[in-house]
Amino acid sequence: MAAVRTFVLPHYPEYPIQIALFKDVTNAAFLRSQLLEANSDFDYAFIDASMILTPTHLLSPVFLSLHLHLTTRLKTRTPHSEIIFRLHPNNNIGESYRKFGISDTTTTLIAVRLSLTPDVTRESVAKHLGDVVEGTSVDVGERGEMLGEWGDVGLVRKVYKLGDGGGAKGKKGAKGVAIGGGVDERREMESVILGIMAIKGL
Amino acid sequence: MATATDTPATPPPQHTIHILPAPFTHSPLTLLAQGAEALVYRTVFLTPHTPCVLKYRPPKPYRHPILDKRLTKARLLAEARVLVKCRKDGVTVPAVLGLDAENGWMVLEWVEGGSVRGVLDGWVAGGGRFEGVEAGNGVWGLMRRIGRAVGRVHDIGVCHGDLTTSNLMVRTGASAVRGESEGPQTQTQMQRPKRLTPSALREAAMTSDAPPVFELPPEEPPPPPSKAQSTSDLEGDIVLIDFGLATQTVQDEDRAVDLYVLERAFAATHPGAEALFQEVLRSYGESYKGGRSVLRKLEDVRLRGRKRSMLG
Numbered sequence: 001m002a003a004v005r006t007f008v009l010p011h012y013p014e015y016p017i018q019i020a021l022f023k024d025v026t027n028a029a030f031l032r033s034q035l036l037e038a039n040s041d042f043d044y045a046f047i048d049a050s051m052i053l054t055p056t057h058l059l060s061p062v063f064l065s066l067h068l069h070l071t072t073r074l075k076t077r078t079p080h081s082e083i084i085f086r087l088h089p090n091n092n093i094g095e096s097y098r099k100f101g102i103s104d105t106t107t108t109l110i111a112v113r114l115s116l117t118p119d120v121t122r123e124s125v126a127k128h129l130g131d132v133v134e135g136t137s138v139d140v141g142e143r144g145e146m147l148g149e150w151g152d153v154g155l156v157r158k159v160y161k162l163g164d165g166g167g168a169k170g171k172k173g174a175k176g177v178a179i180g181g182g183v184d185e186r187r188e189m190e191s192v193i194l195g196i197m198a199i200k201g202l
Numbered sequence: 203m204a205t206a207t208d209t210p211a212t213p214p215p216q217h218t219i220h221i222l223p224a225p226f227t228h229s230p231l232t233l234l235a236q237g238a239e240a241l242v243y244r245t246v247f248l249t250p251h252t253p254c255v256l257k258y259r260p261p262k263p264y265r266h267p268i269l270d271k272r273l274t275k276a277r278l279l280a281e282a283r284v285l286v287k288c289r290k291d292g293v294t295v296p297a298v299l300g301l302d303a304e305n306g307w308m309v310l311e312w313v314e315g316g317s318v319r320g321v322l323d324g325w326v327a328g329g330g331r332f333e334g335v336e337a338g339n340g341v342w343g344l345m346r347r348i349g350r351a352v353g354r355v356h357d358i359g360v361c362h363g364d365l366t367t368s369n370l371m372v373r374t375g376a377s378a379v380r381g382e383s384e385g386p387q388t389q390t391q392m393q394r395p396k397r398l399t400p401s402a403l404r405e406a407a408m409t410s411d412a413p414p415v416f417e418l419p420p421e422e423p424p425p426p427p428s429k430a431q432s433t434s435d436l437e438g439d440i441v442l443i444d445f446g447l448a449t450q451t452v453q454d455e456d457r458a459v460d461l462y463v464l465e466r467a468f469a470a471t472h473p474g475a476e477a478l479f480q481e482v483l484r485s486y487g488e489s490y491k492g493g494r495s496v497l498r499k500l501e502d503v504r505l506r507g508r509k510r511s512m513l514g
Binding site: 059 | 224225226229245246247248249250251252254268275279281282285286297298299300301302303304305308374
């Protein structure tokens with residue numbers, strides 16, 4: 001059994017989200033191959049945890065994906081692949097998977113499953129993930145506090161083209177608020193990233 | 203236009219009941235303000251602890267549906283793009299948290315605090331003390347921060363388009379108020395005279411048969427009396443809101459018109475506040491490289507008004 005937390009998004013209470021986190025994952029290649037074979041048992045969004053900065057950074061594409069699914073406007077084939085697609089600032093699905101999805105070398109993994117049907121419950125997801133993922137299950141916390149724990153600020157900054165941060169905000173130089181370090185840096189980046197994800201492709 | 207025969211040619215009723223699009227149709231929302239183009243609600247987003255602002259542009263029944271959709275989408279998207287650009291370049295504006303341009307809604311970060319208009323009204327009611335000129339705090343400090351904030355927006359190539367004292371907010375509390383907001387709300391975003399009381403609207407929202415899916419934040423206390431408007435209300439970051447008419451431009455003309463509109467708003471709402479506005483202009487001029495030439499342009503705009511000449 002893996003530790004799975006259930007999140008309920010405001011405005012969509014009827015579709016809970018099951019989220020699990022694993023570290024020291026050793027069979028990422030196997031999990032990825034199952035995704036490539038479109039094995040229907042592996043209908044998850046497997047996300048490389050190094051690309052997730054904060055809990056909201058993950059919940060935002062989940063919300064968008066669920067919303068687009070329910071209003072039948074998905075750009076990808078499943079709501080789970082849409083989550084990974086929505087994370088990326090560009091409109092390239094393959095690129096999104098390479099950047100945010102599981103790769104053969106992934107060691108820290110976030111698995112997201114939308115409970116779109118009643119048979120997908122916290123227990124069923126916990127059991128299945130516990131069986132197939134070879135790694136250490138980590139409780140993500142009540143508000144998903146642990147989701148950003150493995151986030152790599154530098155990598156995320158690069159993908160969203162947020163400049164090099166710190167005092168030297170690229171060509172902008174002295175003007176503009178330089179995004180400082182620590183928690184505030186992540187929050188400030190998160191605000192920009194949510195905006196980038198929201199307006200992409202429109 | 204199948205329903206054309208059913209609809210009598212009378213003006214629509216005074217209070218249109220707006221049915222919000224999914225997923226907000228059954229959510230209890232608090233209406234904060236209503237403008238000509240959009241309705242602004244308070245709700246929560248992504249987590250039950252994240253307060254946010256929902257801006258909804260309802261369809262205009264008098265427009266052709268296809269044209270209506272296109273205009274709504276284009277305008278909403280323009281606003282969102284400008285907000286994201288501002289946020290990226292470090293201007294204090296509410297972040298865009300979610301967007302559905304097809305359905306005309308956008309979710310924005312909640313800004314804790316009151317409008318400059320409300321703060322100045324309170325300051326006037328509280329006696330209007332001109333103190334701390336040298337120290338750079340009090341009402342003069344506020345004016346300086348307004349000038350700098352407007353200067354920064356113009357510096358990154360954005361013109362607000364509707365710069366009034368109601369569209370400038372003073373953020374209270376800690377610098378970045380995101381996520382948890384336990385304390386009672388003092389004033390709400392986009393406070394305007396025609397605003398409806400939140401409690402009445404809350405009741406209206408609650409009577410819908412949908413079960414409340416999350417807890418509404420505590421009832422807002424009435425705006426503090428003038429006595430409570432201490433100098434502390436004058437402190438805080440300036441946050442620009444309502445970019446519905448914003449454009450991306452670097453022309454002195456547009457920037458000067460922005461300042462001119464703000465000047466008129468100052469003069470209209472605060473007689474005697476023109477002296478204060480001089481301080482806004484002074485700090486604006488110092489805030490970025492092109493500031494001086496915009497101030498010169500402002501002289502021209504003052505002579506002829508907001509409307510540009512139609513020659514060429």
